Amino acid sequence: MDFQLTADQRALKAGVRELLEGRFDGSVLREAAGAGAPSLDRALWRELGDAGFFALRVPEEEGGVGLGLPEAVLAFEEAGRALLPGPLVATFLAAGEVTGAAQGATVVTAVSDGGLVPWLDEADVVRGEAAGAVPLRSVDPLTPLHRVPGGGAVASSTAALEAELLIAAEQLGSAGKTCETAVRYARERTQFGQPIGAFQAVKHLCAQMLVRTEVARAAVYAASVTGDAQEIAGARLLADDAAARGARDCLQVHGGMGFTWEADVHLHLKRAWVRAGLGRSAARAEEELAAAL
Numbered sequence: 344m345d346f347q348l349t350a351d352q353r354a355l356k357a358g359v360r361e362l363l364e365g366r367f368d369g370s371v372l373r374e375a376a377g378a379g380a381p382s383l384d385r386a387l388w389r390e391l392g393d394a395g396f397f398a399l400r401v402p403e404e405e406g407g408v409g410l411g412l413p414e415a416v417l418a419f420e421e422a423g424r425a426l427l428p429g430p431l432v433a434t435f436l437a438a439g440e441v442t443g444a445a446q447g448a449t450v451v452t453a454v455s456d457g458g459l460v461p462w463l464d465e466a467d468v469v470r471g472e473a474a475g476a477v478p479l480r481s482v483d484p485l486t487p488l489h490r491v492p493g494g495g496a497v498a499s500s501t502a503a504l505e506a507e508l509l510i511a512a513e514q515l516g517s518a519g520k521t522c523e524t525a526v527r528y529a530r531e532r533t534q535f536g537q538p539i540g541a542f543q544a545v546k547h548l549c550a551q552m553l554v555r556t557e558v559a560r561a562a563v564y565a566a567s568v569t570g571d572a573q574e575i576a577g578a579r580l581l582a583d584d585a586a587a588r589g590a591r592d593c594l595q596v597h598g599g600m601g602f603t604w605e606a607d608v609h610l611h612l613k614r615a616w617v618r619a620g621l622g623r624s625a626a627r628a629e630e631e632l633a634a635a636l
Contacts, residue, residue: 346564348417355414359421362394367425369607375428376484376610383429383450383465392447401439412505416512416567423516423586426607426614428485430462432509433470436502441468453506455621458491483613507622508575511563514582514618517611518559521586521593522552524608529596539596548592552585559585573635576628583625586615 348356366387375381391397399415401407415435422431430452434444443449452462454471463469463476464487476489526549529540539545562578590612594601601608619625 352414352417355410356417356421358394359396359418360424362390363421363425363427366390367427372426372485372607372610377604381428381485381487383462385450388429388434388450389447392445397435397438397447398445399435401445405439407439407445412508412570413564413567415505416508416563419509419512420516420519420563423513424520426485426517426610430466431513432506435509436506437468437470444468454491456623456627457620458493459620460489460491461486461617461621463487463489481617483610483617485610486614486617488617503622504570504572504575507579508563508566510618510622511559511566511575511579511582514579514586514615515556515559515563517615518552518556518582518585518589521589521608521611522549522556525549525552525589525593525596545596548596552589552592555581555585555589573632576623576632579623580625580628580632583615583619587612587619590615 375384395408396418398407399410399418400412401409403409419431419435430450433453434447434449434451436453437449437451438445441449441451444451449467450462450465451468451470452460452466453469454460454473458476459479460469460471460473460476463473471491473489473491476491479488479490481488526540529545529549530538532539534542540549559578559581562574562581566574566578590608593608594606594612597606597608600606623631
């Protein structure tokens with residue numbers, strides 16, 4: 344059995360990365376983060392639609408790309424790596440059901456488990472009951488949040504499980520990016536006449552980041568193939584942990600520089616915290632895994 348990505352899957356991954364690096368690179372990310380109240384870039388949203396991002400799983404006979412969940416995971420991994428803002432998961436899952444979602448003309452958000460709603464004011468369509476939603480002060484400057492009072496758990500439907508997996512894919516992309524960032528900085532930054540990556544403590548931090556990322560990658564990729572509810576729960580837990588702990592370790596490698604506004608790593612940490620609060624809670628996922636065992 345071959346567990347390697349196919350040539351088409353590698354090309355898809357590279358294509359999404361190239362699109363995002365050309366349209367939403369570090370300078371654009373920094374500008375968006377420092378703009379105060381975040382606003383959704385509708386032009387970029389339509390470009391994603393034109394590129395087929397939202398229509399990846401829409402059947403070809405309906406005008407989509409006709410690919411599967413594994414390919415969607417690869418695309419969302421790249422979106423997470425770039426910290427692309429917006430309710431990507433809800434819009435993606437609405438493609439083929441909500442008019443304009445596949446083309447990026449309609450922005451869709453959804454009420455998650457616990458009542459959190461990202462990008463409510465910018466959305467054209469809200470899936471779930473959002474009446475009475477109140478704004479929250481989001482830790483992530485690129486993810487405005489509302490909360491629906493008394494928001495309950497979301498049923499474990501196929502769409503809800505797929506949303507969990509796509510969020511896990513975004514977390515995986517972020518974990519991979521912070522790992523690469525830490526390694527690059529450890530090679531460039533010198534202390535006592537040598538790169539800080541030569542010191543054992545820094546080596547251990549980078550190695551731990553890599554291990555967590557690759558374990559999460561294996562779990563996320565496997566869950567995208569099986570679609571199994573328990574495997575998706577495990578993948579989500581591993582990806583949440585890899586993203587949050589990876590960003591914290593990246594901050595540690597950067598030292599005092601990592602805690603400044605100018606370093607992008609704090610944005611990965613804040614987004615990881617926000618993503619972890621969307622969808623099924625970690626406690627609920629752990630209970631479901633324990634029950635299955």
